[in-house]
Amino acid sequence: MTSNPAPCVGIGWRHAHYESLLEQRPALDFIEVHSENFFADGGITLAVLDAGRAAYPVSLHGVGLGLGSAAGLDERHLERLARLVQRVQPAWVSDHACFARVGSGLHAADLLPIAFDDESLAVMARHVEQVQSRLGRPMLVENISAYVGWGGGTWAEPEFFNALTQRSGCGLLLDVNNLFVNARNDGLAPDAAVQAAMRWVDAVRPGSVGEIHLAGHCERADGLVIDDHGSRVREAVWQVYAHTIRRLGPLPTLIEWDTDVPALDVLLAEAGRARAVCT
Template sequence: MRRRRRQHGARQAGFLTTAAVPAAEGRSRPIPATAGIGLRAAHHADFLATRPAIPWVEVHSENFFADGGRQLQVLDAVRRDYGLSLHGVGLSLGSTDPLDPEHLRRLARLVRRVEPALVSEHVAWGSMEGTFLNDLLPMPCTNEALAHLVSRIGQVQDALGRRILVENVSSYLRLAGSEMTEWEFLVALARRAGCLLLLDVNNIFVNAANHGFDPLVYLEAIPPELVAEFHIAGHSVVEAEGETLLVDTHDAPVTAAVWQLLGAALTRIGRRPVLLERDARLPPLPELLAEARLADQLMERAHVRVA
């Protein structure tokens, strides 16, 4: 359950009224079907100093919403030599509050500036009646929620002028009133909204353990043409009210069981970019890169088809 930070100012009306955007030196490089890492501020200096041989990185969009400064300078330097993915954590696509126009305006401005290869968000909600919650909370799998998300994703894609990816999130409670499975919900969402899926393999594993379904059934139900990227991460095991829960904490290495599930996903769906996420208890950069290379080795060993 990742925590989120907002780093922008007050709301303003209108999604598309933006200030002039600094000219970018061409688009970021394409993202191949290989491993990448989530690039966090603690690793910026080492990354720029060593220029590691990894083809692409992903950053949290909201950390680069400022109008200038060191963070954007780092991003400009990175995007010249690496494929770049922008991964959002704060749009609250599933909330019943209106989309935050200031947030969307800043995201659109950043997208125009750095021209990332991929832009993604979460199938989640995180605000209620103007109060911003610090979680990515799951959606009920209902037709009403589906229609709501389709409309919201349409607004975002119109504002950005491009297709986005949406990611499945972890959950820890059974939501009453669901009318379909999580995987049926995601497939319908991608088809109706015209977006693509970012499958978080760790979240599939976590939810399967917490809710008692077979993660392979989940993967079998996802049409390969809808999947553009995979995420992998570590999780924690906690005891709550006499029950064991898995929690998506991004603070540990990927477990053997999640690596195995990624192998199954690659076999079923095909090679895709695989992003290693780590947001807490960050290891040294070389250690993170070494773990990411395990995904490349898995793709090389697995019998998978290239999309």
């Protein structure tokens, strides 16, 4: 994977902005949707997605594959994704480095953290290769925010992703907000968390990142920091993002906003700030 030579910025296209985006046609380079919201074989949602695809390149971002699940992938889920990819011909296809399925197919409906060890790497690589083989294209895998962890890991997280991208041929979807959130939940003060997130970025293999996510987070009274995608990108995360762009060059960047979704103009303003950082 190589970086784009010019800024490429998009927003997550959510239900609240289906109509306004199509009416206003703002200057965006792409839009991103959650794949699972469009798994139906027909109906109004697919018609809306077709209209969006006619206006902008689309990125399909999934939350349900559970690439790190030792129980294996859900073949029905993968087939639905493959049909959607065939229909949309997206610019990127992505999902998360997490597990979600256990036993005979029970799905946690959440992004649960994996251990960063050889066994997890083997599972992840095998499943990524399975998805890429079925889709006929490389995918991106996102680093997640995690509120619990596994002891005894043998890989530092960025080195784990370096190994995964080399072994499977996938790219990294680098969520910069998640880096900061995890550092804060590790007990670091904001300034130290910024530095830790920057060191994470510095450890990434150049050329492996295919897309960047930016989002807001909230800090609870008990000190826990939650990746809720419900506010503007925090200044500390903008610092990490600017460092990332300086090191890796301008990369496709998405503004995510999934809760307490504001007016479209607010997302466009955040996208404009990301574009200014990349310029």
